[in-house]
Amino acid sequence: MLKIVHIVPTYYPYQSGGSAYSLYRLNCGLKNINKVVISEGIKKKKKNDHITHDLNHKVFFHNRFSFFFINRIVKESKKADAIQLSSFFFPPNIFAFIVAKVFRKKIIISPRGEFFEYALSRKKKQKEFFIKIFNLINISSVFHATSEEEIELIREKITSKKKSIIKIFNSFDTEFNETETRLNQFLFLGRINPIKNIHSVFNVLKNTNDITFLIAGEANLPYEKEYLIFLKSEIKRLHLQQKVIFTGKIHNEEKYKLIARSRFLILPSHSENFGNVVLESLSQGTPVIASKGSPWSILENTKCGFHIDFNKEVEIKNSINSLMNLSENDLIQVKKSCRKILENFSTHTINKQWEKLYYSKLL
Known part of the structure; x- marks a missing residue:
């Protein structure tokens, strides 16, 4: 069975925004793919505690840069068919880059708007350095964008020759259908x-x-x-x-x-x-x-x-x-x-x- 390892800053049910919940919906829907999610989040009482959403959908929460976080990234990524990142500039990604380079793993990266000018302006030098390192390593990667403008920004910033870009929208379904009276x-x-x-x-x-x-x-x-x-x-x-x-x-x-x-x-x-x-x-x-x-x-x-x-x-x-x-x-x-x-x-x-x-x- 195909195995995808996700390394993310946040994931449902903890500290989750729109993109994290969108990824959660995706993983819940892909029943025939083995998904392992490694996220920064709530510290567990036991280091190996995890949440199991279904048989092929497990989530591990660790403190960022803790031994357990880094070890989990290396251990799971080595066994994966692909590594998927829901942020480009999430610092623990560097370990995923190393594993991908050494063990020839493919990486899927969803920058989630991080290459837009306003987003890059915060911690600009740090982000420019991260981009240089990634381009230098030249990992085989697929970038996921949700708009044409984001595609152009990725092309501009990521000069690595071993990259491709694909556009896929975020998914959305809701069980709520409210009939409230419109207020001013x-x-x-x-x-x-x-x-x-x-x-x-x-x-x-x-x-x-x-x-x-x-x-x-x-x-x-x-x-x-x-x-x-x-x-x-x-x-x-x-x-x-x-x-x-x-x-x-x-x-x-x-x-x-x-x-x-x-x-x-x-x-x-x-x-x-x-x-x-x-x-x-x-x-x-x-x-x-x-x-x-x-x-x-x-x-x-x-x-x-x-x-x-x-x-x-x-x-x-x-x-x-x-x-x-x-x-x-x-x-x-x-x-x-x-x-x-x-x-x-x-x-x-x-x-x-x-x-x-x-x-x-x-x-």
């Missing part, structure tokens, strides 16, 4: 991180009436906490205390109820390689205003939202006004269009593409 509110859902550019809507919001902006997420890293402080200071400076509400992080059914109650969702990020939250919103028939830094031009083509420049207040204002003024009949049509888009991202469809990659001559 719109929603941001995700990490409170500077790259998300949440404050870009504040000036427009200042000149609107009877509308509430909900920010659903949390700040964990030091620079995220600094950004949260900045957001709160801007809200106070612009006198938006009655218009902007922080809900904290929300989960599962409550998250989808909040989406279903909102007029629309915004994704104002400086850059996004995908944006799982867009699919979460569309699943509830809720349109989306996404930034030009995301790959969601399809929103306008299908009349499910807008794809705008969040540096231009007039574009933000016009798109907000358009979605706030949708009639009930308009919302019914939007919901139908949203469901149509989701067919392209079903787990069944995406898993077939991954199976094709795993069994292809690329690996």
Whole structure:
């Protein structure tokens, strides 16, 4: 049986964001492939404790750079048919690179937007050094991208001759189908991180009436906490205390109820390689205003939202006004269009593409 070893910063059920949960859904669907996941995460009472999701799907959590983490990477990777990484710059990857070079293992790498300019600007020298080392080692690798722009960025940064690039979307299915009454509110859902550019809507919001902006997420890293402080200071400076509400992080059914109650969702990020939250919103028939830094031009083509420049207040204002003024009949049509888009991202469809990659001559 084919064996894939995943080395990841986070994985379900601990500390998992959109990309980690997307990988979890993929692994749950591939029943006939042996998956071993090695993740930084909760410290276990016993060093060999692990979570078994099914017979061929096990997850080991270790402290980063602990002996057990490194030993697990080397031990499992040597026996694998391929090593799959859900981050390019995750420091423990260096051990996967060494194993791949010495034992001639193929590597699949999902940078998850890490090569976008804004993402590279943080710890820039460290990341440039990591890229140089990878290009020098010249490992046989397959890079996984979720947009055409990300493909071009990978080509630009990774000069190794032994690479190929394939585009596969993230998968999405939801068991929730909420029928909440739409309120005069719109929603941001995700990490409170500077790259998300949440404050870009504040000036427009200042000149609107009877509308509430909900920010659903949390700040964990030091620079995220600094950004949260900045957001709160801007809200106070612009006198938006009655218009902007922080809900904290929300989960599962409550998250989808909040989406279903909102007029629309915004994704104002400086850059996004995908944006799982867009699919979460569309699943509830809720349109989306996404930034030009995301790959969601399809929103306008299908009349499910807008794809705008969040540096231009007039574009933000016009798109907000358009979605706030949708009639009930308009919302019914939007919901139908949203469901149509989701067919392209079903787990069944995406898993077939991954199976094709795993069994292809690329690996």
